[in-house]
Amino acid sequence: MSVKAESVNTSKSKASSSYTKKDFTSDQNIRWCPGCGDYSILAQMQRVMPEICEEMDIPKENIVFVSGIGCSSRFPYYMNNYGFHTIHGRAPTIATGLRVSRPDLQVWIVTGDGDGLSIGGNHLMHCLRRNIDVKILLFNNRIYGLTKGQYSPTSEMGKKTKSSPFGTIEKPINPLSIAIASKASFIARAVDTDATNLRDILLKTARHRGSAFVEILQNCNVFNDKAFSSFTDKTVKEDRLIYLKDKEPITFGKNQEKALAMVTGESGLKEVGIVNTNEADVADILVHDESSPGTALAFLLAQLDEAEYPVPLGVFRNISKPLYGELLDEQITEVTNQKGKGEFFEHLRSGDIWTV
Amino acid sequence: MTQKGNRGSVSPDEKSGDENGIFEIDNVIIRFAGDSGDGIQITGAIFSHDSAVVGHDISTLPDFPAEIRAPAGTLAGVSSFQLNFSSYDVHTPGDRPDVLVALNPAALKVHLKDLKHSGTLILNHDAFDATGLKKAGYELDPRNDGSLTGYQVYDFPITNLTVAAVESSWLSKKQAELSKNMFTLGIISWLYDRSLDALVERIEQLFSKKKPELAEANKLALQAGFNFADTVEVFTGRYRVSKADLPPGDYKRITGNEATALGFLAASELSGRDLFYASYPITPASDILHELSKLRHFGVRTFQAEDEIAAMGMALGAAWGGALGLTGTSGPGVALKSEFIGLAVMTELPVVIASIQRGGPSTGLPTKTEQADLLQAMFGRNGECPVPIVAPSTPGECFEMAIEAFRIAIKYMTPVFFLSDGYLANGSEPWRIPDQDELPDYEHNVCSVPEDYAPYQRDAETLARRWVVPGMPGLEHRIGGLEKEDVTGNVSYDSENHERMVGIRQAKVAGIAKDIPDLVVHGPQKGDLLVLGWGSTRGACRHAIENAQAKGYSVAGAQLRYLNPFPKNLGQVLSNFKYVLVPELNLGQLRLLLRAEYLVDIIGLNKVQGQPLLTSEVEEKIYQILDQNYPRAAQA
Numbered sequence: 001m002s003v004k005a006e007s008v009n010t011s012k013s014k015a016s017s018s019y020t021k022k023d024f025t026s027d028q029n030i031r032w033c034p035g036c037g038d039y040s041i042l043a044q045m046q047r048v049m050p051e052i053c054e055e056m057d058i059p060k061e062n063i064v065f066v067s068g069i070g071c072s073s074r075f076p077y078y079m080n081n082y083g084f085h086t087i088h089g090r091a092p093t094i095a096t097g098l099r100v101s102r103p104d105l106q107v108w109i110v111t112g113d114g115d116g117l118s119i120g121g122n123h124l125m126h127c128l129r130r131n132i133d134v135k136i137l138l139f140n141n142r143i144y145g146l147t148k149g150q151y152s153p154t155s156e157m158g159k160k161t162k163s164s165p166f167g168t169i170e171k172p173i174n175p176l177s178i179a180i181a182s183k184a185s186f187i188a189r190a191v192d193t194d195a196t197n198l199r200d201i202l203l204k205t206a207r208h209r210g211s212a213f214v215e216i217l218q219n220c221n222v223f224n225d226k227a228f229s230s231f232t233d234k235t236v237k238e239d240r241l242i243y244l245k246d247k248e249p250i251t252f253g254k255n256q257e258k259a260l261a262m263v264t265g266e267s268g269l270k271e272v273g274i275v276n277t278n279e280a281d282v283a284d285i286l287v288h289d290e291s292s293p294g295t296a297l298a299f300l301l302a303q304l305d306e307a308e309y310p311v312p313l314g315v316f317r318n319i320s321k322p323l324y325g326e327l328l329d330e331q332i333t334e335v336t337n338q339k340g341k342g343e344f345f346e347h348l349r350s351g352d353i354w355t356v
Numbered sequence: 357m358t359q360k361g362n363r364g365s366v367s368p369d370e371k372s373g374d375e376n377g378i379f380e381i382d383n384v385i386i387r388f389a390g391d392s393g394d395g396i397q398i399t400g401a402i403f404s405h406d407s408a409v410v411g412h413d414i415s416t417l418p419d420f421p422a423e424i425r426a427p428a429g430t431l432a433g434v435s436s437f438q439l440n441f442s443s444y445d446v447h448t449p450g451d452r453p454d455v456l457v458a459l460n461p462a463a464l465k466v467h468l469k470d471l472k473h474s475g476t477l478i479l480n481h482d483a484f485d486a487t488g489l490k491k492a493g494y495e496l497d498p499r500n501d502g503s504l505t506g507y508q509v510y511d512f513p514i515t516n517l518t519v520a521a522v523e524s525s526w527l528s529k530k531q532a533e534l535s536k537n538m539f540t541l542g543i544i545s546w547l548y549d550r551s552l553d554a555l556v557e558r559i560e561q562l563f564s565k566k567k568p569e570l571a572e573a574n575k576l577a578l579q580a581g582f583n584f585a586d587t588v589e590v591f592t593g594r595y596r597v598s599k600a601d602l603p604p605g606d607y608k609r610i611t612g613n614e615a616t617a618l619g620f621l622a623a624s625e626l627s628g629r630d631l632f633y634a635s636y637p638i639t640p641a642s643d644i645l646h647e648l649s650k651l652r653h654f655g656v657r658t659f660q661a662e663d664e665i666a667a668m669g670m671a672l673g674a675a676w677g678g679a680l681g682l683t684g685t686s687g688p689g690v691a692l693k694s695e696f697i698g699l700a701v702m703t704e705l706p707v708v709i710a711s712i713q714r715g716g717p718s719t720g721l722p723t724k725t726e727q728a729d730l731l732q733a734m735f736g737r738n739g740e741c742p743v744p745i746v747a748p749s750t751p752g753e754c755f756e757m758a759i760e761a762f763r764i765a766i767k768y769m770t771p772v773f774f775l776s777d778g779y780l781a782n783g784s785e786p787w788r789i790p791d792q793d794e795l796p797d798y799e800h801n802v803c804s805v806p807e808d809y810a811p812y813q814r815d816a817e818t819l820a821r822r823w824v825v826p827g828m829p830g831l832e833h834r835i836g837g838l839e840k841e842d843v844t845g846n847v848s849y850d851s852e853n854h855e856r857m858v859g860i861r862q863a864k865v866a867g868i869a870k871d872i873p874d875l876v877v878h879g880p881q882k883g884d885l886l887v888l889g890w891g892s893t894r895g896a897c898r899h900a901i902e903n904a905q906a907k908g909y910s911v912a913g914a915q916l917r918y919l920n921p922f923p924k925n926l927g928q929v930l931s932n933f934k935y936v937l938v939p940e941l942n943l944g945q946l947r948l949l950l951r952a953e954y955l956v957d958i959i960g961l962n963k964v965q966g967q968p969l970l971t972s973e974v975e976e977k978i979y980q981i982l983d984q985n986y987p988r989a990a991q992a
């Protein structure tokens with residue numbers, strides 16, 4: 001703990017088991033557009049927080065929200081926790097400095113596809129590869145909303161927007177692929193409107209020790225409405241979404257009658273394909289494994305082209321790795337054991353000294 | 357005044373010295389120069405250390421190429437180290453060396469122009485072959501074409517003598533040649549009447565553990581060089597510089613960056629808060645990262661960030677959490693950090709940015725010194741965005757001003773610039789180690805929080821808001837870069853509120869003037885000319901002023917250590933002099949600020965060569981102003 005000088009008024013502290021949703025609702029008016037997917041994410045977060053606090057025995061003043069710039073980054077203002085609305089793309093840096101110097105805090109980062117993957121791509125990658133113990137929620141709406149409708153790094157190729165009236169000529173980036181390449185220790189995907197599964201993912205994210213990365217597909221009803229409806233609409237979602245379950249075959253469809261399997265493609269090489277569970281050889285059907293130390297399966301699932309394949313939701317990867325902050329603190333302990341606790345005035349007098 | 361005429365050149369014209377042929381002199385300026393691979397920096401560092409330990413005041417100037425390994429033997433690859441050691445208080449490494457050691461033709465070509473008239477020149481005969489001369493761009497051998505007329509030239513086969521001297525070690529010839537710097541040091545040690553004991557000990561400390569065979573070879577070479585000088589009978593005398601009259605105390609040799617790191621550690625000690633240092637490697641600031649990284653047992657957390665922006669964000673994040681958030685960089689890094697510095701101003705969090713200036717713009721001259729980032733620190737952000745600036749003026753003073761930077765940051769809840777430069781960072785001087793009671797008291801910003809707490813309530817005197825950190829129950833609130841409503845800190849787009857908040861932020865920084873020492877004027881408090889410097893020009897200014905005062909001129913000097921806000925007596929001080937001269941290593945940045953603030957006409961002395969200011973340059977300007985009744989611009 002590095003906080004020494006403050007006098008903390010503990011009488012205001014509330015038992016971590018007695019919170020309700022209201023305790024996490026700030027007095028600020030919410031400024032998102034009516035119908036925005038962010039409302040749903042906020043509501044789930046406020047609902048799940050009491051459960052997180054109780055289960056992890058953490059008081060709400062120790063839970064912190066850090067954001068960058070963009071619609072999603074207004075999130076901290078609406079949570080009644082400590083919050084920091086920082087600058088564009090840089091939330092992971094503030095969160096890193098805070099978390100590394102304050103191991104007692106639970107730190108959440110709220111970012112978007114522009115904030116996290118365009119201007120802040122560098123920080124996201126390094127935060128994940130270091131396994132800083134922070135929870136990153138990336139609201140992906142595939143558009144710049146706050147600046148009123150330009151394309152984002154996740155907008156599909158050819159998309160017509162205010163800044164691309166003739167269609168974009170650049171390929172989008174896949175957020176989960178970045179997280180996997182950075183070897184994030186927890187990687188998941190959820191949809192804003194799917195309250196139950198979103199709450200479940202938020203809870204799992206809270207439990208994870210290490211860098212957690214969650215892509216939340218979030219609808220911007222003003223500038224990019226129905227961006228995900230081709231697979232999230234009620235009418236199609238049974239055939240278009242996969243809910244990943246650890247150690248279980250990867251199946252989907254109304255009666256889980258379809259599955260992902262390794263099949264022999266036209267080229268003669270193995271590739272992922274969709275099979276009927278009744279007809280396929282069970283050995284070929286992919287079985288999900290969150291805790292696989294390798295990243296091949298997670299990458300394969302993340303790379304599935306949503307035009308041809310169903311879209312996987314849930315936890316892609318969940319492994320245990322040493323935390324950056326813990327390794328740093330271990331070094332501090334180790335060096336202190338070796339050298340003894342540093343004494344400042346002794347240190348001033350170290351080296352070659354002469355007396356005049 | 358100490359007589360400073362005799363600068364220790366080995367002149368045969370001088371009288372014959374004491375019974376041992378040793379002359380007493382006041383000070384000597386030696387410059388070692390050679391190829392970057394010749395071990396020049398370590399030679400300089402070892403001899404400087406020895407000079408300080410035997411009781412001289414010293415000042416040093418290392419100068420090396422930006423390239424790690426520039427082509428051997430070329431002008432680009434020349435590295436040098438200048439040492440001024442003296443029996444009196446020295447302010448600078450000296451303008452021009454009395455002694456130049458040139459281990460190859462390129463070193464001679466680069467540095468000969470600086471050697472004093474009739475100065476001593478020690479050359480490595482073996483390096484002056486056809487290849488060496490060609491690489492240095494000499495068409496004719498400068499030793500034979502009259503270029504060296506007027507100097508005391510000693511042309512020794514240093515490489516061959518070194519190889520012969522270390523024959524008993526098991527090194528290859530190529531490895532053996534590496535010890536020629538130590539052979540040279542042996543010659544210099546004899547010339548200036550040094551015992552080899554301490555030097556030998558130093559060599560052992562530096563090499564014994566890692567490369568025992570090199571330690572042995574270096575010791576052999578050092579002794580051989582000493583013996584050679586003793587027996588060769590070409591030097592007409594030896595010189596002894598008496599001990600300097602420094603204030604009593606325990607001393608160590610310290611570079612500016614070392615003192616900076618120690619000062620920040622002291623801030624942690626004084627505030628009772630852990631130090632968190634995030635930085636991205638950059639010349640000439642990296643040594644601060646290296647120094648602080650060693651201090652894990654003090655609870656110091658250092659973090660090598662992915663870039664300059666991240667380093668600033670991490671420091672600010674740590675500050676938000678209640679630690680001492682610190683980042684260090686140079687001008688290009690400050691440019692990248694500037695958006696975050698604006699956020700620190702807006703959120704009123706204490707964070708310190710150590711900017712170690714180098715030659716700019718852009719990548720500029722990474723290893724050379726300059727003071728051209730003052731206006732960057734002052735104004736380099738969007739919006740009305742005031743940040744206090746402190747600037748040390750000697751390597752040792754980096755310690756004091758680092759402590760001061762955090763004192764201001766914490767007390768006023770503001771980011772603070774600590775503005776040093778490459779010359780201070782790498783230069784060294786004997787530093788008197790302070791006692792505990794000499795360090796300032798930090799007024800602990802203990803957060804006693806009232807019932808009606810609001811994030812942007814302010815202390816009536818300092819206008820600082822409270823440092824309430826995450827984890828304090830019942831005080832949860834949100835901060836950010838959007839304009840704050842006065843008192844509540846809620847987001848506000850109200851136009852009058854914005855103007856009020858801009859005013860408060862400005863007034864808070866301006867109010868620091870009440871809390872910093874008055875500017876101290878050395879010399880007459882009223883008179884013809886005030887030489888007003890800042891940062892590392894102090895030595896050259898001070899020395900020039902002393903020389904001019906000795907000649908009877910009405911000159912005073914002062915060095916500004918607080919650049920934003922200025923000391924509250926500065927306006928009065930300026931009005932006490934007929935002329936004000938501001939020497940700086942830029943095109944007139946402090947001058948611009950002073951003119952704007954005080955409407956006083958100011959004369960500039962400006963230099964942007966990547967090299968420190970010289971005493972002679974300041975002195976010349978002083979005489980130019982005072983002898984010619986310099987026209988004041990207002991009257992001209």
